[in-house]
Amino acid sequence: MKSALKITSLTAIVVSILVLSACQNLFGLTSPTQTPRATIGNPTRTLAPTTTALPTMKSSSTPTSMPTLAITPSGPATCSTAPILPVISAEVDKKIPDPSKTDWVLGADTAEIIIYEYTDYQCQICANLAMNLRVLQTLYPDDVKIVLRYLPLTDEHDKAALAAQAAEAAGLQDKYWEMHDILFGLQDEWLSLSVKEFSTWLVDQAADLDLDKIQFMADITSDET
Known part of the structure; x- marks a missing residue:
């Protein structure tokens, strides 16, 4: 290892010297002087250069004038108001x-903006959205309310349902949003785990939240969760 580093260092020094030598003398050495040698040979005749005047070319083209464009002033601009958020029709609203008791709600009851979040804990896009919404709600706690509902894609995500059950189990011990943030914030840690490995990972997170681990595991497997 040391010899490899030494060779690399020496190579770097040599390259640096070669590059810098093109700019200046690095070590203050002077190049040797050479004595000019006498040249022997037949004398050559010096030919005087001859010049021939070239004919002057005249341009026969005439510049083309650009047409003048008339500018007609337009009338005053008209503005129309539009809602910032789309208006939900009565059919869609139905x-x-x-919000019900089965939903997890974060925000004031008087909040004017209600965001219904249908989520899957194993969805990476859902994770980005969820964390951004959490920041938004923290910045505007009186104006924004989040209503969270589960929409696990169990056909594609093998741990989505178990993650939702873990969040519910933590909620029974008043730590729902803490587990919610852990599941999304540390998603990269458990995405590639097997279901069994993920269960062990969940128990470790429950311990970090000071949850009753025995009760936590019982609630995860309960039909009521």
């Missing part, structure tokens, strides 16, 4: 249930 399909969105109002």
Whole structure:
């Protein structure tokens, strides 16, 4: 290892010297002087250079003038108001249930902006959205309310349902949003785990949240969770 480093260092020094030598004398050495040698040979005749005047070319083209464009002033601009958020029709509004006891709600009851978040803990896009919404709600706690609902894609995500059950189990010990943030914030740690490995990982997180681990595991497997 040391010899390899030494060779690399020496190579770097040599290259540096070669590059810098093109700019200046690095070590203050003077190059040797050479004595000019006498040249022997037949005398050559010096020819005087001859010049021939070239004919002057005249341009026969005439510049083309650009047409003048008339500018007509337009009338005053008209503005129309539009809502910042899209207006939800009554038909669509009926399909969105109002917040209930089965939902997890974060924010003031008087908040004017209600965001219904349908999420999957194993979805990476959902993780980005969830954490951004958490920041938004923290910045505007009186104006923004988040209503969280589960939409696990169990056909694609083998641990989505178990993650939701873990969040619910933590919620029974008043640590729902803490587990919610752990599941999304540390998603990269458990995405590639097997279901069994993920269960062990969840127990470790429950311990970090000072949860009753025995109760936590019982609630995860309970039909009521």
